[in-house]
Amino acid sequence: MTLPPLSLYVHFPWCVKKCPYCDFNSHAVTGAIPEDDYVAALIADLESALPFVGGRPLQSVFIGGGTPSLLSGSALARLLDALRARIDFATDAEVVLEANPGTVRGDDASRFGAYRAAGVNRLSLGIQSFAPKQLAALGRIHSGDDARRAIEAAARHFDNFNLDLMYALPGQDVAGALGDIDTALAFAPPHLSCYQLTLEPHTAFAAAPPRLPDEDVAATMQEEIEARLAAAGYVHYETSAFAQPGRQCRHNLNYWQFGDYLGIGAGAHGKLSLPNAGGGLTIMRQVRWRQPARYLAEVAAGRPLAEEFSVPEGELPFEFMLNALRLNQGFPESLFAERCGLPLAAIEPALARACAAGLLLREGGRIAPTPRGQRFLNRLLEEFMATA
Structure with missing residues (x-):
């Protein structure tokens, strides 16, 4: 993978x-x-x-x-x-x-x-x-x-x-x-x-x-x-x-293509993809200590992470779309499976609803917000919250 x-x-x-x-x-x-x-x-x-x-x-x-x-x-x-x-x-x-x-x-x-x-x-x-x-x-x-x-x-x-x-x-x-x-x-x-x-x-x-x-x-x-x-x-x-x-x-x-990033420093957030035993991906989020003095003390003690958790599978479509739909040209359909470890079929109903509402366009193997979808991005994203 x-x-x-x-x-x-x-x-x-x-x-x-x-x-x-x-x-x-x-x-x-x-x-x-x-x-x-x-x-x-x-x-x-x-x-x-x-x-x-x-x-x-x-x-x-x-x-x-x-x-x-x-x-x-x-x-x-x-x-x-x-x-x-x-x-x-x-x-x-x-x-x-x-x-x-x-x-x-x-x-x-x-x-x-x-x-x-x-x-x-x-x-x-x-x-x-x-x-x-x-x-x-x-x-x-x-x-x-x-x-x-x-x-x-x-x-x-x-x-x-x-x-x-x-x-x-x-x-x-x-x-x-x-x-x-x-x-x-x-x-x-x-x-x-x-x-x-x-x-x-x-x-x-x-x-x-x-x-x-x-x-x-x-x-x-x-x-x-x-x-x-x-x-x-x-x-x-x-x-x-x-x-x-x-x-x-x-x-x-x-970020917008749902790539990985390590975050270091006070309050920094990170998102990392790890292969799992089932052949898919586990998406892990990390958060460092927010207050600078606390961060310095915790790092010195070998504890830089204030929080660490795996994103539930049902929340991945929304997290992916929250980023990818900010891109005016959208993304290739294959990117969803590559970055989430889920088949595109997992979001087909949401894609269909968004297209029917004139918020999304599927063409030539790409998924992109329409001008209406760009203007009403929060409304578009709501379609993918339903999958969580």
Whole structure:
């Protein structure tokens, strides 16, 4: 049995401050970051996980957060060197690092060169907006000028980089949303991620919601952003992702194609496929300890896992579709059996219902959401919950 491609996610949990919309495992810095201790813990965490991956090479590495650009270049080099010494990297492995423009002001932007020298070959910049009013509303620590300078620095050191943008922001109109897109396009980024702001539970925005554009205005923003990026030659390949031809994010594609990924670091999640005695697959989920101090202590004690469980067979169709149906071009029918270890017949009734509702298209051996299915993705996914 051929196992899925393997990626590695590395979580860095600290930020300068917690943004009010953020529901990620991030913690505002209250003193010195224990950089050396944390890198050592990440290395020990990986070593403990090696038996689960059986010598499989990494197709991609993604260092996310939090704000990984708070890491020094020397610490990142130690980490990546240690990873390469313990697990094989594919020859063309994609190595991504997230960065906040507010952490690389002025001459400090030279740290991008140190990241490149350490082995990072793709940078993802959290821009969100260039407009002062919207940046203030989002609680971002950078200005529009900081964002522009960070993009210029990224382009000097990386030929592959992503810009994260958000729309439907407090006080934003359609012209403002498109203005952010046009500013970003002036830098010709290889990749853009464009997300609608949503109010997530347990965030400051959920407790005190800001006034957001109504649903019709947000829908118009989405439609016009998609049209603007298509006209600029970007391929809309996933719900929120747009790329110049051939510049799709390989790490995220592995998620969406239900590939495997090992997650290390505070609060990191992982998904691993293991052959079982019946000739099929067992899909295992792992979760690391969430609080940074607890994570450091538990790793030191040889207990990096806070939780580990196998996904019940009946839940696999929904988990697969939750990822694969984010891809606008869908997936080959054979991928379901390859990644879930189940026959496609297991979801034939759900596929038929979704096709009859105009949410799904089956053609040429592929399964893909229709434009209606893309717009009403949650409704489409409900069909596959019924199989769980």
